[in-house]
Amino acid sequence: EETIKVGVLHSLSGTMAISETTLKDTVLFMIDEQNKKGGVLGKKLEAVVVDPASNWPLFAEKAKELIAQNKVSVVFGCWTSVSRKSVLPVFKELNSILFYPVQYEGEESERNVFYTGAAPNQQAIPAVDYLMSKDGGEVKRWVLAGTDYVYPRTTNKILEAYLKSKGVAAEDIMINYTPFGHSDWQTIVSDIKKFGSAGKKTAVVSTINGDANVPFYKELGSQGVKATDIPVVAFSVGEEELAGIDTKPLLGHLAAWNYFQSVEDPANAEFIKKWQAFTKNPKRVTNDPMEATVIGFNAWVKAVEKAGTVDVDKVIDTLPGIEVPNLTGGISKVLPNHHITKPVLIGEIKDDGQFDIVWKTDGLVPGDAWTDFLEGSKDLDSDWVTLKCGNYNTKTKKCGGQAS
Amino acid sequence: MILRHIDRAGWVFLGMVITAGLLIPALNLFVPADNFFHVPDYLVPLLGKYLCFALLAISIDLIWGYAGILSLGHGAFFALGGYAMGMYLMRQIGTRGVYADPILPDFMVFLNYKELPWFWYGFDMFWFAMIMVILVPAILAFVFGWFAFRSRVTGVYLSIITQAMVFALMLAFFRNDMGLGGNNGFTDFKDIVGFNIQAAETRAVLFFLSAMALAGGYILCRWIVTSKFGKVLVAIRDAESRTRFIGYRVENYKLVVFVLSAVIAGIAGALYTPQVGIINPSEFAPANSIEMVIWVAVGGRGTLVGAALGALVVNAGKTWFTGALPDLWLFALGGLFVFVTLFLPKGILGTLSTGWEKAQRRFRSDGSVPNGVPSAAE
Amino acid sequence: MNQLVHSGTVPTLTPTLLYLDDITVSFDGFRALNSLSLSIDEAEMRAIIGPNGAGKTTMMDVITGKTRPNQGTALFAGTHDLTALDEAAIAQLGIGRKFQTPTVFEMHSVEDNILLSLKADRKSFPTLFSRRTPLEKERIDALLERIRLKDHRKRKASELSHGQKQWLEIGMLLAQEPRVLLVDEPAAGMTDQETADTADLLREIAKTRSVIVVEHDMVFVKDLGVKVTCLHEGSVLAEGSLDQVSADERVIEVYLGR
Amino acid sequence: MLNVENLSLHYGAAQALRGVSLTAKPGEVTCVLGRNGVGKTSLMRAIVGHRAISGGKIGFGETDLTPLRTFQRAKLGVAYVPQGREIFPLLTVRENLETGYAPLPRGQKNIPDEIFELFPVLKSMLHRRGGDLSGGQQQQLAIGRALVTRPKLLVLDEPTEGIQPSIIKDIGRAITYLRNRGDMAIVLVEQYFDFAKELADRFIVMERGEVVEAGDKKALEGDDVRNRLVF
């Protein structure tokens, strides 16, 4: 029987397995659901799972294997920016489709990639806005703490520019970077405490990644940094990460996402139920990148059905404009810049490891590939429908990087 | 004659490498895609990567197998070679980057670099980059080795400081402030000496060059280890201080092989980058360097050919396992390592050749022992 | 015999080849050598005896650069300060040594052990490009013959018996053609016949070179027929012909026994 | 007590012992003589269990030693003074001696005074590391260490190597003393013929891994055996 093959390119071992394994399961779950509905175009979907093992060059190798050897029609995968950068040339060369489900630093828009996670304007900036508001505590002093790699660097650059544009003085911004997997946070947490004792309301914007979060939060807890004193808003901490921490001391710390498991919406409730049944684990949590995977998957299915084929070029052309319901009650739309529209939610950590949604954008925010707050990218625009270009310079009226 | 010292295993190996170097590109380029013998496009750089790893393994075997220097930081030299090549490739992108800056690579644009850092000068020229591929690992190895060997740091102490070195480099390269692309490293290369890097022909050539580099590296290392110099190395490995008492300046010998090995590793890295399409600080990860040593152990330490074989087997195994058994492949790989140590104590090649000798003996003899104990001569 | 030991090196004019003065070595307060003074002339053979722990091996350690003395002078050929040179430099000056417990390159064949020891340029690059000359091959053969390991030439040194290793090490020492040979207990583990043979060999060598022999075997020392120095607690207790020394009450007391 | 019969032993493909037989009785010294490389040490290794044998039998009293591991043989009372001393270099002299406690029952874990009487130098160096001792001192330590285990069978492989004459005499006296105590069998490998002759109650001479001559004290008087040792 002929099937449509779907590639899954998420690390199942190594440092990123902790986050990515769930996404692999999500794709398998979605495929299962879709097949129950009869598949796509009358064919069943078949998952091809590989393990790029948190090894960035291996991502490129495995991407090739999926596309060239296994002939998959689409790939769902990657988490870290570097893994995405690693596979980009492969997707361009072999002309395939990648759905990338994780919040990222932006500054990219490729024809072969669809970004269903948040761009900085769909996560970082609203989060800061919230903290500056009355409800968020009217924060005046900022700690931008991140792991030393490109996503935090870029995000913090954007935020720094944004904060300054809002009148925050340079001495009220502290930027701190730590290596991957940093586990001794004593000094940094005490520095944050010190920074926060200057008499102005202080908050931490955390782009700390992966494994480093747990020791960071444990240290916050044990040094008694309460959310009411210095709230921490994180962009990489979701339900999955919290499942590994005793959250009682973290009560009230924040996260900004486009989805929380605690969203009250029938579609979400239904999804959680089926997901827990699929994984045979009644306690299994859901999180934002999962939702992004779900949206991406549904958008692809819809586009394939609309195009009537899995042909890569046709599907790529069909995808912009496709609308699929997200799990927070809205309808997300695939934009011409290959990003999507999403709501932005701020949640406070509860003692059961879930988030209490304390703020939400009014409507859906369209993802912006190129930020308006950085010198180089301010003038860039992306539009794969009319301009057919991911980095169109509105000043020079030229499309960059198209020479070859 | 430099080839005189190559043994049978060596000839078989060279034959295979050279044949592969010619045959695989040919099968890729000239055999139609639907033919059974066609080698698909994606396979060429993949096999090319294995060859680079094999060369790297040989460079490690040279110092570990023969001079007893267990470097747990050889990934550093490999990666530096790779980075030097990567810098060249980045400069070749020119205005084809997303920000279309004619000079600055993309990552510099969005990190607000105003101009190219000084150490990037010259990398737009191929010859300069190639010199750097050799020079940068060589200088690091020289400085590091000069201090370490002069201070008579040996054994695990040496291993651990090589590991500290590679770890420090990893952290340094991770830093975005280094001006080398931070965690993302370099990727999305466009062309090399004017040829499209993704073209099948370019890849075929790169593959061929890798095969030649491997063959050349093997011949060179083999020549060294069979020379008197090589015997001195082994002497150093087994009884370092005794060697000194005979008058050999141990530190110089070690330094020479160490630098040479670093250069070979650097060349392997330089060939690796364009074929894999990305170079980033994870190449400096200490675990990677440990794994490289393990390739050598799997293949058979102190055999050169075995080292290359080990690199091929482990990496091919990895490719295969990660695709075929994505959830369980670590069991398979870990199991392979344990199996090799327990049942093939001399590594794959060591065991093969002992087996061969045994078979030969059985064939030749009928009980008479060729190497019987000669009594004290009268 | 001349084939074994080339007489190529020109003897210097200074009569004293090796000169130790006031050498003291202490380990955590224990004085293994206690202002020891000793001098060996060109082409002189000297036998050193003394109780276990008297400091004989330590003295050789000082000469070969293995141990740095806490105080004292050690000069070679009048000009070279041995306390400032490292092992390799000292060996290249022409001081060769056989260790008390045989130390050979276990993973190398018997032949290669000799090859590595042959007098040649020890620098790394010349070694890299050196190829075995017919002359070298001849020397190796001669040496193997002399140490009676010719039949074992292809075997790994690790497979030799204890006594065979002793011989191999003597062979390695000869191969270096040193100007001074330091021989620590060459007769240990040899039969009486072999011991006598070793004595012959050393006497032969001593015609052109200086030799320092440490031995506990009095028959052997007698065979050598040279001046004897008896060390005790790190300094010289008695010196003279064997007969003289072995008649010394103190030597009998601490060393020979009754 | 010790009964070695028709022993053979291989190193890889090379045969080092061919049908060697040897007996040792309590209160007697059995000497093994032979030139370099004839297999004396190999025989000792076989007896203590350092090397697996490829044929023959090693009986010890009623027990067959062949299937037993080295430490089990030590428990039965086999003690070994190896050629080349094999001191634990980083253990102090005292600790080296104390390793001999392992096979002893609880009450006997002490160092017999006779060891220090025999080798007074050890007493003054109890805290020095074994590896720092001079060659002769190490040899003394090796013998002392073997005696700590209160052996029933003492295997000595060239124990006089590197030892000063006066102490060789002492060792000779000690061996005589131990023999005369009557509860210990002693196997002694020795190249120093006069020393062997003085102590041996019985002997074997080996050549190329074989026993070429065997006999008791009297046979050593003549020149036959001595000549065997000439090359």
Next chain:
Amino acid sequence: MTFAYYRRLALALCLGFLIFAPLSAAHADPVDDALALFATDSFNDTASAIDAIGKSGASNSAAIVTALAGGKLFFDPATKTVYYRDAAGKLIDAKTAAEVAAEPAGLKTVRLNNRLRTLVAAAAGSLDILSDDPAKRRSAANAVFKSRDATALAAVDTALAKETNNGVKEALEQARAAIIVTFAGASEADKIKAINTIAGRGDGDAAALLRSLPADIPEAVKTAAADALSDIEIKQAAWAAGQNIVYGISLGSVLLLAAVGLAITFGQMGVINMAHGEMVMIGAYVTFVVQDVIRTSAPGLFDYSLLIAIPMAFLVSGAVGIAIERSVIRFLYGRPLETLLATWGISLILIQAIRSIFGPTNREVGAPSWLSGSLDLGGLSLTYNRIAIVIFALLVFFALLLVLKKTALGLQVRAVTQNRRMAAAMGIRTDWIDAMTFGLGSGVAGMAGVALSQIDNVSPNLGQGYIIDSFMVVVFGGVGNLWGTLVGAMTLGIANKFLEPYAGAVLGKILLLVAIILFIQKRPRGLFALKGRAVEA
């Protein structure tokens, strides 16, 4: 404005709860209005509600606020009725203050956010200022210190008059000073006196207060404040150095714990044990399992969970270690480099095994209550879990030292590693010693895992994060020397913590690694190198 809200609220509460003077209001039923605001599920309304309920004069308003703080205030979305659960767990109708017989379905909790939490805590907190519990009184005083709310002055004064506990008294005085300093009506002299009191406190909060004084204060006060502030800053700099040492020791203890098992398997036995980290990881998972079992079957024992986990982890990791030794390592003695290969393989297998059994994500290991919180010693702050780790690390270390030095095992291990064959000839059961020692090293690593579970991820990658540091520590200290491991761990820990503030975490670590490389040049056999012939041989 947070401040204004708080002020009004506190005033209301003071009046309402402390003075017990019933306030008559103009509105018909202010209680109803206030309660209605709780039921709208809007943070702004809830804020107003807290204010209003205080003013309303409802007799149970204190109970309502307390319930709100504890997340025990509910409303029925359908009927908009508000309920709360009292200390005894009974559901009370907020309006009638009567117990509800049948619990209505679909009750929703009145939600709080950080802003409200601050309000509620402050409101509830000033109630505590007269509490019987000195700790509560002190924390209430501190809360006032931070809020500097003028309306609390009366309460503080009342409390001060009654206070007998010196520590609390001091805190109250400081709180009072904080109010005075910011209070517009206070005299200049009073303010200067108050500044001295605050300066006496000398901590970050005091500095924060002094820094944030309003701009319109008299010149004299300003200079007094500036002087006091610079005093505090100097003192704090001194404390910071001390704090760095504390952090360093604490990091050093973590390193020590991680490395001490390796000091046995690698340092004593010479096995290049790449699976060491996984033994630590197994220990951490044992902790998880122990806590899991306790949570489901004996929640009362949770505070003892770590004490139970320690021996369990020792046994489990030890057993795994013995199994590894018996099945693989024992064939590799005398081939130390191959142990590298085999243990690397084993480590991969163990990681994957744990991942297959427990899943790839972090597992939650909780902290028993006695480990949370911190101890303030002057300007030093020591968190209990770190103190516990330091103590635990030292205990493990000395216990191990005792075992190795005082039992036959220690001697026999060393004998076996130095000369296996000869050790056997001395009657030492080499295989038994090997298994026991490897088991001991692994077991100790397992115990380290229990401690690390308190500060790090419990995930399959846990061990990988420590393996390099562990080797670094053991080698830096000198292989085979247990004291070296201790000193090495502490040196590296403290050095790291002194570099970090100046160079940042990343650069600091790089510098440390370079320092290690240079150090090894000076001492090629580690910190506690053995000297003499014995080693060179």
